[in-house]
Amino acid sequence: MGHGMLTVLFPSLLALISFLHYGRAQDAELTLIPNRSLYFVGENVILLCNMNESNGENWEYELIKDGSEHVAYSEDARFEISLTFPEAGSKYQCIGRHKTDSKTKMSKNCNVAVAAQPKAQLTSLISAGGGAKLNCSVSQSPPWEFFFYRGNISSEFVSIKNMYSSATYSVKGEGVYWCRGGRGDPLYFTEYSEPVTIENTVSIKAVATMEHEWRPIYIGEVVTLRCNVAGTEWDYEWISDYDKSRKGARELKIKTSFSDYYSKYKCRGIAKHSPLTVTQWSNSVLLPLTLNDPHPSVSLTVHPNRVQHFRIDPVSISCEGFSTQWRLMRCNVHTKVCRVVGNTMNSIFKLDENDLGIEGVYWCESDIAFSNAVNVTGRDDIILLSPAVPVLEGEKVILGCRTKLPIPRINFYKDHKVIFSVAVTKPREANMVISAISKSDKGFYKCGDAQTVSLQSWVSVTAASKQDHTFIVLLLVGLMLGVLLIIFLVLISRWRKKQGNGLRPRHDEGLYGNQSSAVAPSVNQTETQTYCSLLHAHESTYESIRGRGNTEEGNPDYEYDDIANP
Incomplete structure (x- = not known):
């Protein structure tokens, strides 16, 4: 330990003795x-020690770093150091010692700061004429020389010298470009930039569609998106808010997760014969996911019923269902982080200012059920008054805008376009009425003026269920068939009764006592009298009566034959 301490203190002690003896201890440079x-890791730096004397051959030189010997005495006054790791700032000194009289000289400290190897930044710029430009920059320790590469990093495309911290190059064709900076002799290079692709964008615009967009989409379902581009010589690329680019087929099948909540997808075509020839990006397709298919006996309501609230407003969420223990859940729309906001034995949760300061999706859950999900967020200056739950197609919907700012006229925006403008009549509030909302009215809405606008909120429109329509139709058809059946049965009964009264024979007493006659009724009075007299004429006589149909008068005509015993 003593030897080590002596080694550390010896150079400083020697310099002090030299200063006291000669009075010129810091004449060295x-x-x-x-x-x-x-400086940067990987660079070399030369430290040159000068004794400021005409004859420097009689000196030996030592290099000190941060008070410790770094390079031992030698006749070489030139020290070349390779910088291998970052340092905030080391202090270097050199000491010269005369060979004959042991006279010494010490230099002042030189600070050497070392940082990690820098990386060039390459960005694409669009000029006023529509052409593309590339800008390469290195922000640390200029000046730099800049080198641009096209196609691959092994082929230098162009170099621009004597620049301070950035250089701009006008691109004349599509391709993949890199850049890096260099300085010194020999050249020390930065890391290569990330590649930038310059594409040839044609005038064709892709169109993105989604299957079954009329109905809600539940987390865990598979959704099919389709990219439509005129022609057949195209591959396809999809991007979304929270996902990397996906290249492949025309159709994109997504098994939805919470990260897709209100995510927007768009697509474009990539020419098969020229991968750098692309179409314009399509419209954005929104996935208005429902958290899950809620249990029919569980629901969540917001009081008051809207998405946006002033942070100082009293806002509560009610969980209604058969559970006695609820958890109120919230997922941050931007970070996708979900957590429990509160636990309670009752069904009402009150949100405070901190809760309303987060744009979140809320739902209620218990151990056996969960509710629908709604968006709730808070602002301090201006809010849009829109329904927190989907509205039924055909309903009257009133969108309001409420502000704490003195705005004389308020604009209502749908998908970032002004659709309605109205003067503020109520105290800092204005309304827009949709008399009968339709599916074409769904979208993102916001309100405000050119300087201040509210957050945007999604207005969802739900069509009437096809199952409900089918049930109603079947019910009406069943009722109609029942009525027709009853009418038919009544008519049949009346017809049969009428026919029965016209064909059934009449019972006449006096002929064979109580035996019924087989002859049809309606015999006139004269014929009846004759018929009776014949019966009483002779006991052994019997009568054969044969009907001959109807006469012209419409009455039945009968023929009587008397037969006597021999």
């Missing part, structure tokens, strides 16, 4: 080549 305020 230490020069950095190149002299920079900041």
Whole structure:
């Protein structure tokens, strides 16, 4: 330990003795080549020690770093150091010792700061004429020389020298480009930039569609998106708010997760014969996911019923269902982080200012059920008054705008376009009425003026269920068939009764006592009298009566034959 301490203190002690003896202990000079305020890992720096004497051959030189010997005495006054790791700032000194009289000289401290190897930044710029430009920059320790590459990093495309911290190059064709900076002799290079692709964008615009967009989409379902581009010589690329680019087929099948909540997808075509020839990006397709298919006996309501609230307003959420223990859940729309906001034995949760300061999706859940989900957020200056739950197609919907700012006229926006403008009549509030909302009215709405606008909120429109329509139709058809059946049965009954009264024979007493006659009724009075007299004429006589149909008068005509015993 004593030897180590002596080694550390010896150079300083020697310099002090030299100063006391000669009075010129700091006449030596230490020069950095190149002299920079900041060096980088991988660079070399030369430290040159000068005794400021005409004859420097009689000196030996030592290099001190941060008070400790770094390079031992030698006749070489030139020290070349490779910088291998970052340092905030090391202090270097050199000491010269005369060979004959042991006279010494010490230089002042030179600070050497070392940073990690920098990386160039390459960005694409669009000029006023529509052409593309590339800008390469290195922000640390300029000046730099810049090198641009096209196609691959092994082929230099162009170099621009004597620039300070950035250089701009006008691109004349599509391709993949890189850049890097360099300085010194020999050249020290930065890391390569990330590649930038310059594409040839044609005038064709892709169109993105989604299957079954009329109905809600539940988390965990598979949704099919389709990209439509005129022609057949195209591959396709899809991007979304929270996902990397996906290249492949025309159809994109997504198994939805919470990260897709209100995510927007768009697509474009990529020419098969020229991968750098692309169409314009399509419209955005929104996935208005429902958290899950809620249990029919569980629901969540917001009081008051709207998405946006002033942070100081009293806002509560009610969980209604058969559970006695609820958890109120919230997922941050931007970070996708979900957590429990509160637990309660009753069904009402009150949100405070901190809760309303987060744009979140809320739902209620218990151990056996969960509710629908709604968006709730808060602002301090201006809010849009829109329904927190989907509205039924055909309903009257009133969108309001409420502000704490003195705005004389308020604009209502749908998908970032002004659709309605109205003067503020109520105290800092204005309304827009949709008399009969339709599916074409669904979208993102916001309100305000050119300086201040509210957050945007999604207005969802739900069509009437097809199952409900089918049930109603079947019910009406069943009722109609029942009525027709009853009418038919009544008519049949009346017809049969009428026919029965016209064909059934009449019972006449006096002929064979109580035996019924087989002859049809309606015999006139004269014929009846004759018929009776014949019966009483002779006991052994019997009568054969044969009907001959109807006469012209419409009455039945009968023929009587008397037969006597021999």
